[in-house]
Amino acid sequence: MISSNDFRPGVTIELDGSVWKVVEFLHVKPGKGAAFVRTKLKNAQTGNVVEKTFRAGETVPQATLEKRTMQHTYKEGEQLVFMDMETYEETNLNPSQIGDKVKYIKEGMEVNVLFWDKVILEVELPTSVVLEVIETDPGVKGDTATGGSKPAIVETGAQIMVPLFISIGEKVKIDTRNDTYLGRE
Numbered sequence: 001m002i003s004s005n006d007f008r009p010g011v012t013i014e015l016d017g018s019v020w021k022v023v024e025f026l027h028v029k030p031g032k033g034a035a036f037v038r039t040k041l042k043n044a045q046t047g048n049v050v051e052k053t054f055r056a057g058e059t060v061p062q063a064t065l066e067k068r069t070m071q072h073t074y075k076e077g078e079q080l081v082f083m084d085m086e087t088y089e090e091t092n093l094n095p096s097q098i099g100d101k102v103k104y105i106k107e108g109m110e111v112n113v114l115f116w117d118k119v120i121l122e123v124e125l126p127t128s129v130v131l132e133v134i135e136t137d138p139g140v141k142g143d144t145a146t147g148g149s150k151p152a153i154v155e156t157g158a159q160i161m162v163p164l165f166i167s168i169g170e171k172v173k174i175d176t177r178n179d180t181y182l183g184r185e
Contacts, residue, residue, distance in 0.1 A: 026039075079092040
């Protein structure tokens with residue numbers, strides 16, 4: 001159990017049978033009446049955001065989350081198969097469970113998977129990945145690093161913007177948080 005006085009951004013609680021993450025909180029002490037905590041909560045499974053008010057000192061169950069390192073071993077149809085690096089158990093995930101970052105996952109990549117009571121809440125990719133460019137317009141002599149950008153498709157099928165001098169076959173480093181080019185490898 002956790003007291004509403006201990007709410008901080010990132011704290012996870014169980015409410016109405018699901019996990020909620022505290023996004024914002026405000027401890028309010030009006031001149032008249034009892035103090036209360038106004039919060040903005042994000043559902044960890046659906047992504048819905050709601051505002052909820054708790055009495056000061058009210059206790060709610062704290063969600064115990066488990067983070068496991070898993071490796072993407074292979075693709076089975078549409079599903080991606082991940083192996084737990086400690087127990088060697090395999091777990092199948094749909095692309096919808098991973099989200100839009102699925103475009104950066106390649107075989108052999110290790111990711112952190114966040115579990116709550118054997119339910120997968122989130123798949124965290126590394127902040128940057130190195131992928132090979134398989135399709136892009138050819139670079140022209142004289143193109144410089146400050147001369148603009150062009151679209152490129154990498155080995156996983158993701159499309160990113162790269163500088164004009166990047167050519168097919170080069171390995172590029174990509175920031176998975178905001179889909180930006182970081183440099184050549």
